[in-house]
Each structure stands twice: as structure tokens, then as C-alpha cells.
Amino acid sequence: MAEDIKAKLEKYRTAPFDSRFxxxxxxxxxxxxxxxxxxxxxALDAKGLDTQPCEWxxxxxxxxxxxxxxxxxxxxxxxxxxxxxx
Amino acid sequence: MSSFFGVxxxxxxxxxxxxxxxxxxxxxxxxxxxxxxRAALKNPDVSWDHKNNPEPWNQMKPNQQYKLLAxxxxxxxLKKDRPDF
Numbered sequence: 539m540a541e542d543i544k545a546k547l548e549k550y551r552t553a554p555f556d557s558r559f560x561x562x563x564x565x566x567x568x569x570x571x572x573x574x575x576x577x578x579x580x581a582l583d584a585k586g587l588d589t590q591p592c593e594w595x596x597x598x599x600x601x602x603x604x605x606x607x608x609x610x611x612x613x614x615x616x617x618x619x620x621x622x623x624x
Numbered sequence: 625m626s627s628f629f630g631v632x633x634x635x636x637x638x639x640x641x642x643x644x645x646x647x648x649x650x651x652x653x654x655x656x657x658x659x660x661x662r663a664a665l666k667n668p669d670v671s672w673d674h675k676n677n678p679e680p681w682n683q684m685k686p687n688q689q690y691k692l693l694a695x696x697x698x699x700x701x702l703k704k705d706r707p708d709f
């Protein structure tokens with residue numbers, strides 16, 4: 539699985555089609571990948587595994603999300619006011 | 625409600641040419657109600673049960689189709705491409 543992820547990350551061009559979010563409004567897609575990245579990090583850290591697979595989520599949310607949203611959410615995470623459950 | 629159908633029945637008897645109108649209006653009303661119900665129940669963005677299912681979009685399979693008509697997207701070929709954690 540880790541080797542697939544490395545291969546996929548090297549061939550990454552943009553966020554792939556996600557059947558969970560098929561319509562024009564991709565807000566939820568951005569949110570989901572942002573939250574999944576930090577959840578993945580937390581989960582794999584807790585298990586003591588390498589967090590390299592989590593990079594997939596980071597690449598996807600960086601492709602999808604407006605930079606201002608990412609900055610706002612990063613600040614909220616630091617302040618502890620982030621609305622998502624991580 | 626019975627008076628409503630009584631009124632409608634009287635109107636139809638006196639103006640039978642209005643029957644197609646009633647058919648289309650009731651058809652349109654039914655379709656809009658069905659669309660709203662489908663959106664409320666099946667839409668993965670909608671979460672009714674915050675405790676047990678707070679993020680319903682995560683319960684979807686990678687090739688599950690929500691749209692009623694999908695043009696140019698072969699859902700059977702989609703695979704899961706997100707890493708597990």
C-alpha cells in the first residue's frame with residue numbers, strides 16, 4: 539500500500555474524480571480531504587506507523603481548496619477553534 | 625381535503641379541457657416532492673443522525689452513483705484510491 543501511494547504521489551497531476559462529490563460544489567470535497575489529512579496523521583502517529591500515505595490527502599486538498607481557507611483553518615487548528623473533529 | 629377534491633371534481637366536470645392541466649400540475653408537484661425527499665434521505669451531504677453517522681459521505685462506496693443521470697462518467701470503472709488509516 540505504501541509503495542502504491544508513493545507511485546501515485548509521483549504521478550499526481552490533480553485531484554481525481556471523487557464519486558462522493560459528483561456535482562459542481564466541491565466545498566465538501568475540500569473540507570473532507572483537509573480533515574482526513576489531519577485525522578490520518580493522528581491515527582498513523584498513534585499506531586506508530588509512517589505517515590507517508592497521508593500525503594495523498596494533503597496533495598488533494600492543496601489542489602482543491604482556496605489558499606485563504608487553508609490558512610484560516612490552520613490558524614483555527616492552532617487556536618483550538620477548528621470546527622472539524624480531528 | 626375532501627372539499628378540495630370536490631371543488632376540483634366540479635371544475636373538471638364543467639371544463640373537461642382542463643384535465644391535462646391537472647395532470648401536469650399534479651405530476652410536477654409529485655416530482656418536486658419526490659426530488660426533495662430523495663435529497664433529504666439519500667444525499668450524502670445530509671446527516672440526520674449526528675451521533676452515529678455524522679459524515680455520511682464517508683459511507684459511500686467508491687463507485688456508488690448518487691446522480692440520477694451521469695453523462696460521460698463510467699462508475700463501474702472507479703476504484704478506491706484513497707489510503708486507509
